[in-house]
Amino acid sequence: MAKIGFDIGGTNIAAGLVSDEGVLVKKGSLPFPQDKDFEKVMATCEQLVAALEEGETEPVRSIGVAVPGSIDATASIVLNAFNLGFSNTPLKAALEERLQKPVYLINDADAAVLAEHRIGSLRGCTNAFMITIGTGLGGGFIFNGSLYRGGRGNGTEPGHLILVNGGRHCSCGNDGCAEAYCAASRLVQDGRTYGWSNAKMVIDAAKAGDPFATAIVNAFIDDIGSYLASVINLLDPERIAVGGGVSAAGEFLMRPLRENVQRKSFFTDPTEIVVATAGNDAGIYGAAFIAE
Amino acid sequence: MAKIGFDIGGTNIAAGLVSDEGVLVKKGSLPFPQDKDFEKVMATCEQLVAALEEGETEPVRSIGVAVPGSIDATASIVLNAFNLGFSNTPLKAALEERLQKPVYLINDADAAVLAEHRIGSLRGCTNAFMITIGTGLGGGFIFNGSLYRGGRGNGTEPGHLILVNGGRHCSCGNDGCAEAYCAASRLVQDGRTYGWSNAKMVIDAAKAGDPFATAIVNAFIDDIGSYLASVINLLDPERIAVGGGVSAAGEFLMRPLRENVQRKSFFTDPTEIVVATAGNDAGIYGAAFIAE
Numbered sequence: 001m002a003k004i005g006f007d008i009g010g011t012n013i014a015a016g017l018v019s020d021e022g023v024l025v026k027k028g029s030l031p032f033p034q035d036k037d038f039e040k041v042m043a044t045c046e047q048l049v050a051a052l053e054e055g056e057t058e059p060v061r062s063i064g065v066a067v068p069g070s071i072d073a074t075a076s077i078v079l080n081a082f083n084l085g086f087s088n089t090p091l092k093a094a095l096e097e098r099l100q101k102p103v104y105l106i107n108d109a110d111a112a113v114l115a116e117h118r119i120g121s122l123r124g125c126t127n128a129f130m131i132t133i134g135t136g137l138g139g140g141f142i143f144n145g146s147l148y149r150g151g152r153g154n155g156t157e158p159g160h161l162i163l164v165n166g167g168r169h170c171s172c173g174n175d176g177c178a179e180a181y182c183a184a185s186r187l188v189q190d191g192r193t194y195g196w197s198n199a200k201m202v203i204d205a206a207k208a209g210d211p212f213a214t215a216i217v218n219a220f221i222d223d224i225g226s227y228l229a230s231v232i233n234l235l236d237p238e239r240i241a242v243g244g245g246v247s248a249a250g251e252f253l254m255r256p257l258r259e260n261v262q263r264k265s266f267f268t269d270p271t272e273i274v275v276a277t278a279g280n281d282a283g284i285y286g287a288a289f290i291a292e
Numbered sequence: 293m294a295k296i297g298f299d300i301g302g303t304n305i306a307a308g309l310v311s312d313e314g315v316l317v318k319k320g321s322l323p324f325p326q327d328k329d330f331e332k333v334m335a336t337c338e339q340l341v342a343a344l345e346e347g348e349t350e351p352v353r354s355i356g357v358a359v360p361g362s363i364d365a366t367a368s369i370v371l372n373a374f375n376l377g378f379s380n381t382p383l384k385a386a387l388e389e390r391l392q393k394p395v396y397l398i399n400d401a402d403a404a405v406l407a408e409h410r411i412g413s414l415r416g417c418t419n420a421f422m423i424t425i426g427t428g429l430g431g432g433f434i435f436n437g438s439l440y441r442g443g444r445g446n447g448t449e450p451g452h453l454i455l456v457n458g459g460r461h462c463s464c465g466n467d468g469c470a471e472a473y474c475a476a477s478r479l480v481q482d483g484r485t486y487g488w489s490n491a492k493m494v495i496d497a498a499k500a501g502d503p504f505a506t507a508i509v510n511a512f513i514d515d516i517g518s519y520l521a522s523v524i525n526l527l528d529p530e531r532i533a534v535g536g537g538v539s540a541a542g543e544f545l546m547r548p549l550r551e552n553v554q555r556k557s558f559f560t561d562p563t564e565i566v567v568a569t570a571g572n573d574a575g576i577y578g579a580a581f582i583a584e
Contacts, residue, residue, distance in 0.1 A: 127443025143443075144436065150528030151419025151435075154559040161522040162556070165456050165473070165515055174556050176518070181457070223457055226468070230453040234526070236442030264454070264466050267446040 001061035003291040004052055006045065007108065007283030008032065008067050010083030013041075015048040016281060017060070018288035022119060024281055028052060036085030042098050049099055062102040064287035065095065066111035073153030075105050104291045107155055109138035110147055111286025112243060112278065117142050118289055120278030121241045129237040130276060131158065132244035133224070136171075137179040141235065159183070163227055181223040184246050190216045203249050221253060225260030228273070233266045243276030250275065293353035295583040296344055298337065299400065299575030300324070300359050302375030305333075307340040308573060309348070310580035314411060316573055320344060328377030334390050341391055354394040356579035357387065358403035365445030367397050396583045399447055401430035402439055403578025404535060404570065409434050410581055412570030413533045421529040422568060423450065425516070425538035428463075429471040433527065451475070455519055473515040476538050482508045495541050513545060517552030520565070525558045535568030542567060 002025065007014040009032060016027035028051050033040035053060055069081025076092040078084075095103040106114070113122075113130045122128045122142060131139035137159035141148050149155055159179035160172055167176035168186075180186065184199035191202040194212050205213035228240060246253070254275060262270045278285060294317065299306040301324060308319035320343050325332035345352055361373025368384040370376075387395040398406070405414075405422045414420040414434060423431040429451035433440050441447055451471035452464055459468035460478075472478065476491035483494040486504050497505035520532060538545070546567060554562045570577060 151530055152528050152559075152561065152563075154528040154561070156528060157525040157558040160525040160558050161453070162518040163454060163457050164459075164468075165518040167456075172558060174518075174521070176456075226454040226457040226466075229466070231526075233449040233452040234523075236444050236446040236448060238443055266449040266452050266464060267444075269444065269446070271444075 001058055002056070003288045004049060004060050004063045005111075005284040005286070005288030005291070006048070006063065006065040007111070007281075007287060008041075008065060008081075008084060009108075009283075010068070013044055013048065014281075014284055015045075015052060016284040016288065017052045017056070018285060022285075022289070024284065026052060027281065027284060032084065038085075038089070038094075041084070042094060045095060046098055060101060062104065062291040063095065063099060064104045064106060064111075064289065064291035065091065066106050066108040066283045066287040067091070068108045070155065071105050071107055078105065102292070104287075106287055106290045108283050108286075110140050110149070110155065111290065112138070112276075112282040113140035113142065113286070114147050114289050115278040115282035115285035116241050116243065116276050117147070119285060120282070121274045121276055122239060125238050127235065127237050128239045128241070129158075129228075129231055129235060130241040130243060131182075131224075131228070132276075133183060133242065133246035134244040135183060135185050137183040138244070141237065158231070161227065161230060163223060163230075178223075178227045182220070182227050184244070186223075187216060187220060187246075190219075199246060200248075203246075203252070207252055217253075218256075221256050221260055225257055225264060228257075228261045229264035229266075232261065232271050236267065237271055239272040239274065241274055241276040243278070243282070247275050293350055294348070295580045296341060296352050296355045297403075297576040297578070297580030297583070298340070298355065298357040299403070299573075299579060300333075300337075300357060300373075300376060301400075301575075302360070305336050305340060306573075306576055307337075307344060308576040308580065309344045309352070310577060314577070314581070316576065318344060319573065319576060324376070330377075330381070330386075333376070334386060337387060338390055352393065354396065354583040355387065355391060356396045356398060356403075356581065356583035357383065358398050358400040358575040358579040359383070360400045362447065363397050363399055370397065394584070396579075398579055398582045400575050400578075402432050402441070402447065403582070404430070404568075404574040405432035405434065405578070406439050406581050407570040407574035407577035408533050408535065408568050409439070411577060412574070413566045413568055414531060417530050419527065419529050420531045420533070421450075421523055421527060422533040422535060423474075423516075423520070424536040424568070425475060425534065426536040427475060427477050429475040430536070433529065450523070453519065453522060455515060455522075470515075470519045474512070474519050476536070478515075479508060479512060479538075482511075491538060492540075495538075495544070499544055509545075510548075513548050513552055517549055517556060520549075520553045521556035521558075524553065524563050528559065529563055531564040531566065533566055533568040535570070535574070539567050 168180035170177035187199040460472035462469035479491040
């Protein structure tokens with residue numbers, strides 16, 4: 001029986017029908033209610049399920065939901081999802097009542113890792129790591145063939161390894177987190193002085209040979225390189241996938257990044273570093289895969 | 293049947309007879325040959341086995357050996373153990389031929405983690421982390437109830453997480469590794485200006501209220517705090533054990549360290565941080581525990 005995967009974001013709620021074979025059969029998307037009214041969120045989810053079920057002969061067995069926030073250890077309550085206005089929200093129970101199907105919750109970064117492992121660049125890996133370089137720095141890892149959800153069930157926050165103790169201030173309150181150095185927002189911050197207003201502009205300027213942009217991008221690569229070397233020295237993964245908007249820069253970033261990481265890695269055999277391939281629907285897929 | 297555990301160090305080779313119940317029945321120690329002659333090392337090991345077996349009615353089943361260096365993925369060859377003069381040394385085969393018993397190799401930091409898990413402060417933990425703060429920074433972790441030996445079998449090098457990217461030079465070649473900030477050698481380095489020649493002198497001066505020593509120790513605690521917060525944010529362990537010479541400072545270090553870590557941890561539930569209890573014989577125990 002097919003499952004539905006939801007990827008709830010602060011702008012849109014996307015949902016898709018995923019077959020038992022792991023194929024995304026169809027998908028839909030509606031705006032996330034601007035006033036963050038919970039009843040409207042529920043109604044939007046219900047609408048999407050109805051649209052996906054229409055014309056299907058096979059019933060939908062269960063629903064997985066990816067949310068950009070932290071989920072409690074029982075996977076029932078969204079502890080905090082700032083962009084959605086969720087705080088200690090019993091999302092599982094609310095959706096199960098509304099949709100009359102079993103509902104499973106997952107953090108969106110975890111969903112991306114799961115999708116990457118099942119259908120993307122981490123297929124077949126037993127121990128692997130993924131970072132998503134977007135506005136923030138997310139990620140997660142596959143351990144013994146399964147998604148690692150934390151030793152106490154808190155999950156993993158790989159953006160909050162401290163990379164430059166006492167350095168740039170991070171939104172989490174610490175100074176020097178990897179997220180303050182290895183995310184797109186760092187390129188924006190460093191590029192502002194030169195009139196570049198987004199990460200792509202900085203990368204494009206570096207590609208065109210601008211010396212200031214090149215210096216910014218080189219420092220960015222050096223920081224990501226140190227970060228990934230740290231992960232390798234601690235976990236020794238078989239392969240690392242790099243996802244998120246910044247990974248669109250492709251080999252322009254990846255080639256020097258691989259060299260940088262290999263030079264800093266404690267182990268002589270290079271860890272494969274590849275661009276993530278699960279794509280924009282990774283959240284939907286990962287959510288559907290967590291549903292039983 | 294009992295097993296023998298070896299803890300081979302650059303100064304001494306220690307060995308102990310460990311019963312099936314995990315009790316260290318008796319132990320012995322001989323100097324490590326000063327010229328690092330391999331034949332002499334073998335002879336010393338043989339002498340120790342003979343001494344431990346003497347008067348025992350039950351035969352020794354197998355032998356575990358902890359070495360301060362890296363071991364290949366098949367656990368047969370010591371790739372590099374600088375202090376012992378070992379380089380691509382087929383230690384398992386050599387000892388098996390000499391001692392006529394199955395031999396198992398383990399890195400000494402891993403042996404300490406294993407001992408801590410079986411008989412020390414990490415007993416009963418499913419997911420836990422240990423750091424050993426000595427001249428260097430060692431450690432390892434317990435994952436799903438077992439010692440983690442790396443995703444590709446390379447083991448784990450937790451001293452080489454980069455804590456201050458571009459910072460103090462580390463013996464591994466990188467700049468800014470945790471080992472350059474969180475080991476006893478950092479206290480020696482910082483204390484030298486003030487005439488303190490070892491870590492204990494700096495800590496004792498801080499305990500006595502010396503303002504320079506206090507500043508050094510506070511910075512040291514802040515670095516270890518950031519390091520442990522990074523580990524927590526990535527792995528979410530149930531408990532962390534702090535071992536090694538520096539941990540002898542006890543609550544003088546541990547109390548402010550716990551506060552520092554908790555303040556920087558992403559998760560609200562504090563991870564327990566305790567002093568390691570397996571003691572000086574941890575290497576012998578861990579080696580015996582790895583023997584089958």
